[in-house]
Amino acid sequence: MGPALMRTLSRLLPTRVMKRPAMQVLRAKLAVAERQEQAVIGPGIPIVGEILLENADWRRDVTLLLWKLAQEAMAANDRLAWLVCVGLPSEQPLEDLYALAAQVESIIQLHVMQQQKDADRFSERFVPPASREERRRRQVPDIHRAFAQIAVRPGVFNRATSARSTAHALVKQLSMGRLAVVVDVSQVHVVVNYLSQNGPDRALIRFLVTGDPLPVPFEPSATADMIFVRRLGLSLLDEFGLIRVSDAYIGTCDHSAVLAADAGIPCLLASDAEAHYGNRIRCVPNLGAVSEAWISTIEQRAVDPMSPTTLRTDL
Amino acid sequence: MPRLLAFFDYGYLPHALGDTLTCIENVQIAAREANASEFDLVILAARDRPAPSWQPFMTSHHYVSSVHGLLPAFLSSSMVHDVHLIENRQIFYAMVSRVQKEGTPTWPPVTALTSESIDFISHMKAVEHFRRTGSIPLLSAPRGYAKKVDAFAARFCAGRFRIVVNIRQSHLKSARAQPERDSQFETWEQFIIQCTKRYPDVIFIVAGQFSDVDRRFDRLPSTVVPRSWGCGLGVELALLQGADLFMGTSSGFAQAALFGHPAYVVTNTEPRAAAFCGVPVGARHHPFGRPDQIVTWSRETVDSLMADFEEVLAFKAAAGNSIPAGFKSGR
Numbered sequence: 001m002g003p004a005l006m007r008t009l010s011r012l013l014p015t016r017v018m019k020r021p022a023m024q025v026l027r028a029k030l031a032v033a034e035r036q037e038q039a040v041i042g043p044g045i046p047i048v049g050e051i052l053l054e055n056a057d058w059r060r061d062v063t064l065l066l067w068k069l070a071q072e073a074m075a076a077n078d079r080l081a082w083l084v085c086v087g088l089p090s091e092q093p094l095e096d097l098y099a100l101a102a103q104v105e106s107i108i109q110l111h112v113m114q115q116q117k118d119a120d121r122f123s124e125r126f127v128p129p130a131s132r133e134e135r136r137r138r139q140v141p142d143i144h145r146a147f148a149q150i151a152v153r154p155g156v157f158n159r160a161t162s163a164r165s166t167a168h169a170l171v172k173q174l175s176m177g178r179l180a181v182v183v184d185v186s187q188v189h190v191v192v193n194y195l196s197q198n199g200p201d202r203a204l205i206r207f208l209v210t211g212d213p214l215p216v217p218f219e220p221s222a223t224a225d226m227i228f229v230r231r232l233g234l235s236l237l238d239e240f241g242l243i244r245v246s247d248a249y250i251g252t253c254d255h256s257a258v259l260a261a262d263a264g265i266p267c268l269l270a271s272d273a274e275a276h277y278g279n280r281i282r283c284v285p286n287l288g289a290v291s292e293a294w295i296s297t298i299e300q301r302a303v304d305p306m307s308p309t310t311l312r313t314d315l
Numbered sequence: 316m317p318r319l320l321a322f323f324d325y326g327y328l329p330h331a332l333g334d335t336l337t338c339i340e341n342v343q344i345a346a347r348e349a350n351a352s353e354f355d356l357v358i359l360a361a362r363d364r365p366a367p368s369w370q371p372f373m374t375s376h377h378y379v380s381s382v383h384g385l386l387p388a389f390l391s392s393s394m395v396h397d398v399h400l401i402e403n404r405q406i407f408y409a410m411v412s413r414v415q416k417e418g419t420p421t422w423p424p425v426t427a428l429t430s431e432s433i434d435f436i437s438h439m440k441a442v443e444h445f446r447r448t449g450s451i452p453l454l455s456a457p458r459g460y461a462k463k464v465d466a467f468a469a470r471f472c473a474g475r476f477r478i479v480v481n482i483r484q485s486h487l488k489s490a491r492a493q494p495e496r497d498s499q500f501e502t503w504e505q506f507i508i509q510c511t512k513r514y515p516d517v518i519f520i521v522a523g524q525f526s527d528v529d530r531r532f533d534r535l536p537s538t539v540v541p542r543s544w545g546c547g548l549g550v551e552l553a554l555l556q557g558a559d560l561f562m563g564t565s566s567g568f569a570q571a572a573l574f575g576h577p578a579y580v581v582t583n584t585e586p587r588a589a590a591f592c593g594v595p596v597g598a599r600h601h602p603f604g605r606p607d608q609i610v611t612w613s614r615e616t617v618d619s620l621m622a623d624f625e626e627v628l629a630f631k632a633a634a635g636n637s638i639p640a641g642f643k644s645g646r
Contacts, residue, residue: 021408022429025415028408080403092459092549094386098400102379107362110400118397125413126406162377213545214466230545233525237383 006030041130043078046109048127048135050119053087061140062100063255066108067262068141070156073106082109082127086119092236099237103157103259143253144275144283147261151278155262157244167241170234174227175206179302181295182243182260183226184251185211187270190291191226191250197292204299208246210239210256248298250291253283266301268294318396319346319354319420322411323389326364326404327431330373330381332548332567334435335388336454340574341434342422343392343452344444349420353396356389358382359407360400384524387549390457391556391571438601441574442593445603454575456553464553467546471539475518476639479551479558479577480507481568487527496583498564498615500529506620511537514639520558522551522568559637560627562620565610578607578631580623582615606630 006027010018017023031044049065051058062085069081083101088094094112101108113119123132171180183191191207206225213228229239240259243249249260249267260267261281268291271283284290321342328334346354360382366373373381382400389395401407415425423433441451456464468477482498507519519538521528532540541551552571555561561572561579565588572579589596597612604610607630609623625642632638 020429021431024404025408025412025429028405029412029416031405031409080406088458090459091462094390094398094400094459095383095547095549098383098386101400102383107402109403109406111397112399113397122397126409159379160376161379163380163383165376166380212463214463214470228545231543233542235383235547237380 041134045079045128046131047072047079047081048084048131049138050084050086050135051140053085053089058089059096059100059255060143062097063258064141064143064146066100066104067146067156067258068138069108070104070106074156080107080109082111084119084122085112086116088112088114096236099240100255102161102237103159103240105158146258147277147281150261151281155264157259157262163237164241164244167238168245171242171245174208179205179247179299180208181205181248181250182208182210182246184256185209185213185216186252187250187287188216190287193288194292194295195225205295208242210242247302266298317349317351317420319349319351319422320414321354321356321422322428323356323358324407325360325366325378325382327367328433328435330366330370330385332385332388333570335385336391336570336574337438338435339389339392340454341440343394344440345422346394347452351420353394355397356395357399357401357407357410358389359404361402361404363404384548387457387547387552390459391454391552393455437591439593442602451574451603454556454571456556457549460549460553463546463550467541467544467550472518475516476514476637477518477520477558478560478562479520479522479555481522481563481566483564483566484527484529487529496564496585498583500531502615502617504531504535505617507535507538509617509621510624514641516640520554522555562624573601578627580609580627582611584610584612586612
């Protein structure tokens with residue numbers, strides 16, 4: 001009855017009246033009432049993911065769930081995706097959650113609730129039964145399984161924002177025609193070793209270090225080929241833009257790695273076990289042992305992407 | 316106790332730090348008056364209407380960065396409970412209609428939401444509340460930044476008298492607005508140099524967006540710029556609320572001090588702001604301000620900054636609060 005009533009009203013009333021907030025409140029009220037009765041998945045029924053933010057890897061888990069929600073939203077473009085987060089982590093929760101959700105082209109509504117009972121109450125009021133049932137079957141994917149799929153599927157973290165366009169310009173300025181390799185601060189020792197062994201003769205690469213620079217004990221300005229981007233005022237949102245336009249990524253199996261892999265960027269990641277996913281994502285237990293050869297392959301691909309040697313050499 | 320719901324629609328609310336903080340203060344007051352100990356935030360930032368018409372530079376391409384940059388300000392209240400960040404207008408209105416049906420207290424009132432008329436500038440709610448009750452609920456350090464603040468303080472501020480500074484420099488922005496409200500870097504440079512000679516244990520912490528902070532601040536004595544060390548607005552607001560003193564131009568960060576904890580010297584307040592603040596032009600304090608919280612109504616000079624600084628120190632000393640070594644009352 002709700003949609004029928006709105007259709008009747010929209011025929012009788014001018015558009016400017018229909019657009020007024022009071023009419024939109026009424027329209028929303030009727031739409032929610034109708035959706036709450038839906039026990040079957042269909043157009044307008046939200047795709048809902050719920051996650052408990054309880055451990056140190058919550059950013060990774062949120063990214064993986066967003067990846068899953070985004071895939072489903074792309075496949076059903078008349079359904080919006082909602083992410084319900086339970087618990088407010090102790091470190092930069094809201095900023096980082098929004099920065100992650102804003103990577104997805106399909107709209108993601110973020111609902112962050114401190115306690116499970118608040119999330120349950122929210123679901124009863126706004127989440128249709130069909131979505132609740134579907135949500136129960138939806139789990140956070142394992143990151144290695146996700147990498148295996150990411151390696152062969154189109155990307156989902158494709159939202160164009162000014163943060164991305166600014167990051168693109170910044171990478172051009174900072175790299176000045178060189179390769180831009182983004183490195184997570186946790187692996188900065190790998191870069192330091194690489195630079196100390198290869199020195200300033202390796203003029204092809206600029207390393208851009210992401211993450212918190214405060215704990216790093218040395219003065220980064222001493223190494224001109226390595227730039228700590230947060231010291232340039234970049235935020236996590238800006239770093240995500242940077243990663244997506246870089247030439248390679250070195251880090252761990254975390255949220256940034258998922259975004260890099262999704263963008264088709266070659267990744268070298270510290271992990272418990274050795275694994276290859278496609279010809280772009282490589283996980284190794286000892287980054288230091290393989291990084292030089294890997295970086296050389298990246299360089300070679302940039303210099304001569306179609307040579308038989310390059311095409312034969314896996315990353 | 317009921318929980319209040321606060322609705323923010325960036326379709327007509329400005330993307331501005333000061334206005335966001337004023338709104339959060341008004342939400343705290345509304346919660347207190349509704350006997351609510353907590354409130355939930357419902358923030359709508361949607362592609363169809365990303366900003367009010369008087370901020371034409373804020374397009375559907377830009378607004379994500381702006382909202383992301385402002386989020387720590389929303390956590391500047393210990394009363395915040397749940398947060399809903401919404402990009403779909405229908406869901407926003409669904410939540411409005413639900414609270415209307417249930418009679419849940421809201422900020423602003425539902426009638427203001429449906430007429431899209433929210434007062435985001437005026438301090439009069441705070442003034443009236445203070446007159447009725449004798450106090451206002453204070454803004455707090457945003458939740459989620461304690462670890463970074465501790466790391467920053469341990470590295471740069473240990474054992475120092477902390478002065479957070481923010482100076483309005485709109486000429487450094489690409490979207491320059493109201494240049495008559497700007498401060499001069501050279502004035503503050505001379506004040507900082509003189510102050511650090513007189514009081515060697517002070518540290519000046521210069522807050523502000525990366526592009527808005529004159530790069531010469533990085534080279535001043537006893538001065539550190541958090542954004543040059545990977546810190547963002549959340550850390551800056553937390554440092555401000557925990558500072559010994561805030562000094563700066565009347566602007567966004569000054570609002571955090573006005574409704575917050577530290578002693579302050581806020582300079583160059585616009586005369587037309589007097590009506591919004593419930594004070595006559597030239598008033599030395601806001602109605603809810605303490606003796607060590609001073610406002611001025613003209614552009615600052617080196618001498619006026621030093622005089623106001625030492626006036627605040629005298630009040631702090633009389634109250635037994637921490638002051639720089641070497642400060643003598645009645646100088």
